[in-house]
Amino acid sequence: MNGLGVILAGGQSQRMGRNKALLQIGGRTVIGAIIEAMSPVCGQLVVSSMQPDLYAFTGLPVIPDSYEGAGPLAGIHAALDYSEQRWNLVCSCDHPFASRMLFEQLMDIAEQADETVDAVIPVYEGRGQPLVAAYRKRTFAQLDYCLQQGERRVRDWTDKLNVKPIEVGEWPDSRGFEAGLALFNMNRPEDYAEALRLAAELGHRSRPQ
Numbered sequence: 001m002n003g004l005g006v007i008l009a010g011g012q013s014q015r016m017g018r019n020k021a022l023l024q025i026g027g028r029t030v031i032g033a034i035i036e037a038m039s040p041v042c043g044q045l046v047v048s049s050m051q052p053d054l055y056a057f058t059g060l061p062v063i064p065d066s067y068e069g070a071g072p073l074a075g076i077h078a079a080l081d082y083s084e085q086r087w088n089l090v091c092s093c094d095h096p097f098a099s100r101m102l103f104e105q106l107m108d109i110a111e112q113a114d115e116t117v118d119a120v121i122p123v124y125e126g127r128g129q130p131l132v133a134a135y136r137k138r139t140f141a142q143l144d145y146c147l148q149q150g151e152r153r154v155r156d157w158t159d160k161l162n163v164k165p166i167e168v169g170e171w172p173d174s175r176g177f178e179a180g181l182a183l184f185n186m187n188r189p190e191d192y193a194e195a196l197r198l199a200a201e202l203g204h205r206s207r208p209q
Ligand SMILES: Nc1nc2c(ncn2[C@@H]2O[C@H](COP(=O)(O)OP(=O)(O)OP(=O)(O)O)[C@@H](O)[C@H]2O)c(=O)[nH]1
Pocket: 008, 009, 010, 011, 012, 013, 014, 015, 016, 020, 048, 049, 050, 065, 068, 069, 070, 071, 072, 074, 075, 076, 091, 092, 093, 094, 131, 187
């Protein structure tokens, strides 16, 4: 097991109205589900947040941003600065169906990629998902420069990297379905309601007929 797993949890959750990472789905928090899926894949996990007390219950190191109020890029920046690992698996804290299988695939592809590849980013239904993706440690330098220049959008940084996009929707059978579900993210209360509905449906499906 190599690599650092980085769970981004330093946002305001303004659209949701309460902390997305701590929402309960299927008897556990969203951050708990992500930790469970990432732990078998990465040698070490960290939480990226300015509020260590809030995440003390995870038992994981909580890494503060150096650029306050600069959004997810600042969280990735602080984690890459901290990291001693070649590859770093980032996941934002709003993916209730985070999947070990997707994390494993991304890290396997990253480890096997040629030296020129900076990042491995899944693409689902035509959209790149840079907040569930693997980044080389060396991309810190470019990210630091972007933040110094006042850039704040994740794409401002990833557009400058040599990205290997991975079309996960084309994976066969259940793998494509699981990856698509893993990329479902929640921003608003209606997304949470949808996640609860999906969790109930999936629980129902997985019961023996
Ligand atoms: N470390 C860190 N993480 C952040 C920051 N802003 C957002 N994130 C995380 O990045 C991911 C995507 O965040 P968004 O959904 O765009 O923003 P958010 O603040 O969580 O939610 P909104 O306030 O509704 O926009 C989430 O996992 C956030 O916790 C930040 O300033 N620092």
